[in-house]
């Protein structure tokens with residue numbers, strides 16, 4: 001097929017984030033023009049059935065789709081790029097969501113001039129509340145960023161940053177949902193300790209998390225102001241906040257996010273042996 005005969009998008013790698021993006025895109029725009037390319041035949045069949053999209057091999061994906069969205073682990077990207085080098089041409093836009101992997105590395109593996117956009121999405125794309133952050137490679141212009149943004153805007157908010165901020169973005173919003181789930185898990189445990197039924201504790205905490213998130217987004221107030229409004233003099237909240245400070249929770253979060261950043265940088269240096 002000629003480059004001009006192509007349309008739509010192929011998601012290459014149908015794992016956790018590949019499925020989150022696939023499900024959101026299908027929900028928003030329908031399955032038309034979306035392909036999935038997944039290494040495991042069982043998983044490919046599952047996704048094809050669940051979302052009504054064709055499961056294709058890599059050559060077919062490249063022949064039919066204009067945008068190739070790479071959603072494999074950074075440890076697998078080297079092998080995938082070796083295979084893509086033979087089937088990518090000037091008519092493609094390559095979008096990678098692989099943590100740590102630079103546009104330079106992808107460009108070096110593909111035909112000269114291939115436009116590449118690096119994106120860090122997150123799993124709340126599943127519920128149209130994703131946060132996706134884009135950076136252009138050396139051969140990607142505004143039109144390529146616009147094209148990638150149009151895709152990702154269907155499943156949440158989009159920002160653009162210089163690529164040297166992507167490892168920090170990965171540590172914050174890419175991995176970020178896991179930190180919130182971890183906090184919720186711990187708070188539900190506290191409810192159990194205090195004798196509440198698990199289901200009730202979970203309902204209380206999930207709704208409290210949601211309400212707090214909406215307040216942060218919509219009130220325009222700083223989180224400190226919002227926290228102070230909950231903290232009555234001589235009351236319960238200050239007793240809890242003192243324990244959070246005593247246990248170094250703020251420092252732990254900063255250290256955790258710093259570790260995620262370091263790992264993103266390290267993954268960018270991985271050569272793709274599939275073993276790291």
Ligand SMILES: NC(=O)C1=CN([C@@H]2O[C@H](COP(=O)(O)OP(=O)(O)OC[C@H]3O[C@@H](n4cnc5c(N)ncnc54)[C@H](OP(=O)(O)O)[C@@H]3O)[C@@H](O)[C@H]2O)C=CC1
Pocket residue numbers: 012013014015016017018037038039040043071072073074076079080097098099100120121122123174175
């Ligand atoms: N999970 C998340 O929240 C986020 C992940 N990312 C990035 O997305 C990428 C994928 O992460 P995640 O979804 O968690 O990982 P998963 O392991 O869940 O998904 C990767 C999928 O790609 C498949 N795969 C590997 N190589 C190929 C290939 N050559 N062709 C087709 N399919 C292939 C894997 O198959 P197999 O199972 O056989 O290995 C697997 O199903 C990573 O680079 C990660 O950094 C970015 C933002 C958020």
Ligand SMILES: O=C(O)[C@@H]1CCC=N1
Pocket residue numbers: 099170174175
């Ligand atoms: O844990 C990871 O490596 C991926 C990247 C960001 C979120 N998940």
